[in-house]
Amino acid sequence: MALLTETQAPTTGSIVDPRRTKKTGRWIHLLLAPVAVLFAIPFVQMFLTALTPASQINKFPPRFFPETLTLSGFSKLFAESDILNWLGNTIMVSAVAVAGHLVLCSLAGYGFARLKFPGKNIGFLAIVATIMIPTQLLMVPTYILFSRIGLIDTLGAAMVPWLASAFGIFLMRQFFLGLPSELEEAALIDGCTRLQVFFKIILPLAKPALATLAIFTLLSSWNDLVWPLIAINDTSAFTLQLGITNFAGARRTDWSLLMAANVVSTLPLIVFFLFAQKQFIATMSFSGLKG
Amino acid sequence: MSATRSPHAKGSAMTTTFAMKTQVAPARRRRNVRQSVEGWTFVSPAMLLVLGLSIFPAIWALVLSFQEWNGFSDPVNVGLDNYKEMLTDADLGAAVTHTIVYTALFVPASLLLGMFLATLLNRKIVLVGVYRTAIFLPFVASAAATGILTTYLFNPQFGMVNNVFRVLGLPQQGWLEDPNQAMVVITIMSLWGQAAFTTVIYLAALQDVPPELLEASRIDGASKWQSFWHVTVPQLAPVTVFVAIWQTIQAIQLFDLVYTTTRGGPLNATETIVYYLWKTAFKGLELGYASAIAYGLFAVTLLITIGVVVYSRRSKVSAF
Numbered sequence: 001m002a003l004l005t006e007t008q009a010p011t012t013g014s015i016v017d018p019r020r021t022k023k024t025g026r027w028i029h030l031l032l033a034p035v036a037v038l039f040a041i042p043f044v045q046m047f048l049t050a051l052t053p054a055s056q057i058n059k060f061p062p063r064f065f066p067e068t069l070t071l072s073g074f075s076k077l078f079a080e081s082d083i084l085n086w087l088g089n090t091i092m093v094s095a096v097a098v099a100g101h102l103v104l105c106s107l108a109g110y111g112f113a114r115l116k117f118p119g120k121n122i123g124f125l126a127i128v129a130t131i132m133i134p135t136q137l138l139m140v141p142t143y144i145l146f147s148r149i150g151l152i153d154t155l156g157a158a159m160v161p162w163l164a165s166a167f168g169i170f171l172m173r174q175f176f177l178g179l180p181s182e183l184e185e186a187a188l189i190d191g192c193t194r195l196q197v198f199f200k201i202i203l204p205l206a207k208p209a210l211a212t213l214a215i216f217t218l219l220s221s222w223n224d225l226v227w228p229l230i231a232i233n234d235t236s237a238f239t240l241q242l243g244i245t246n247f248a249g250a251r252r253t254d255w256s257l258l259m260a261a262n263v264v265s266t267l268p269l270i271v272f273f274l275f276a277q278k279q280f281i282a283t284m285s286f287s288g289l290k291g
Numbered sequence: 292m293s294a295t296r297s298p299h300a301k302g303s304a305m306t307t308t309f310a311m312k313t314q315v316a317p318a319r320r321r322r323n324v325r326q327s328v329e330g331w332t333f334v335s336p337a338m339l340l341v342l343g344l345s346i347f348p349a350i351w352a353l354v355l356s357f358q359e360w361n362g363f364s365d366p367v368n369v370g371l372d373n374y375k376e377m378l379t380d381a382d383l384g385a386a387v388t389h390t391i392v393y394t395a396l397f398v399p400a401s402l403l404l405g406m407f408l409a410t411l412l413n414r415k416i417v418l419v420g421v422y423r424t425a426i427f428l429p430f431v432a433s434a435a436a437t438g439i440l441t442t443y444l445f446n447p448q449f450g451m452v453n454n455v456f457r458v459l460g461l462p463q464q465g466w467l468e469d470p471n472q473a474m475v476v477i478t479i480m481s482l483w484g485q486a487a488f489t490t491v492i493y494l495a496a497l498q499d500v501p502p503e504l505l506e507a508s509r510i511d512g513a514s515k516w517q518s519f520w521h522v523t524v525p526q527l528a529p530v531t532v533f534v535a536i537w538q539t540i541q542a543i544q545l546f547d548l549v550y551t552t553t554r555g556g557p558l559n560a561t562e563t564i565v566y567y568l569w570k571t572a573f574k575g576l577e578l579g580y581a582s583a584i585a586y587g588l589f590a591v592t593l594l595i596t597i598g599v600v601v602y603s604r605r606s607k608v609s610a611f
Contacts, residue, residue, distance in 0.1 A: 029416070045440070058449050141351035163337075164337035225434050255443060262436045265435065269431035
């Protein structure tokens, strides 16, 4: 017991920087290196195959590294598919989704954390309760609703469900509850309006939470497949995920073409991940939402 | 700033005390009204969207689940027929079995893999950043991209996996074309994409294991494996409960990767509950029956969640 009470309380290290330093551990490389290689193989194959001439792909025996590299898969892809159109659609959907989430969820989160108004607790409870409802339950009625208001087969159908989410509101409320309220009280006494306080004082402080929310929304809206699959049948309004899935069904064995399409759909997120790895990891530990 | 203003405020308050007394009630009411308007202005846009796109459709789905409707003709009330049909629907039964198989494969594997990877990554060694990036990067891969990669890597003729098998002298496999193996392949690729999640959660949890406990067990002569098993694993219990329930809910909703790889085949071997639901609703246009299945799924999700929460409350695991 003496040992336990005398030692200092553990400092909370970040996930990225473990506090325990161990010099022993060559055996760890023996375990980790093969695992890392296994995890890397699909993406490596994706890039290599996208750059392999079609004539070399279905050769027997197959080779891991192509003999020559070519961009013909990409030029064929851009010539024979609407992938740039799909990419543009997905960028628009994700931009609207991220903007909607950042503005609407932070406003609502702030309202639920700080403001006093009747119906606040019931309202928040209702929102949190909806997290339990599986999306599959909502697909049919939402489809009918959207078709009645003329949204089906338009990009709007893919955007509207991403404007705000219960998770986003919950995340922002939790963050604002943890902020000290003295700052905003001082600003209010100085004559600022609530909205001024919110945009000038609160939002700049909320950058970490906003980054988490933005990454979560970007990742989920960019990769969403099931809802566009239901709501959009018009190829000109296809999102990237829907487009490449359809394309894969039509061009079953044209692997360099398909992998080129895969690169176009995945590379933006890969690059973004490599640049903002810490924020991505923080987001993962918050949500774990995928698909 | 508030300090410099308060004397002035106090002074003016004193001089107008009498006048204010008569106006207190309307002033407070005005302030309350202003506060309510302010509060609702902040929350209502997001709230209307979230509730409008969840509670309203959920109620509609409940109504639909007691009807027979193809989306065009007039809906017919059929009472509990849709729910009764679920009990005798052999295809649904098969879909439930496939979903249970996937869940039984995926959830324990994702927990073990996450714990394993987190334990290995939780130290400062050279290259740890590279390893971490390699393992976490697949998290950004969409189901569509993963689906194309899966069909390529596990292609029976030209795929890399069978090629490795051939080099090692192992028999060639059918993978996605073999009804007994297709679900295993889907599980493997799900793990590839989602290992990052459980690993990150366990990494965070490992940082919270008090080093004194591990130190004490080391002094008591425990081997590394013994301290891991008897000290670390019990400390990770609350997180394990949370991750298990989360992954189970994800697993019983499997759809995307099935759609982008096998479309339910071969011989319906990978047709999951949600795939069957999607097919019933949007291919078969049995909107009422599909809604009943969705409610069945909802009920199961709810029961699992409540069950685990009650269990963890009882066993004082503080995940909730």
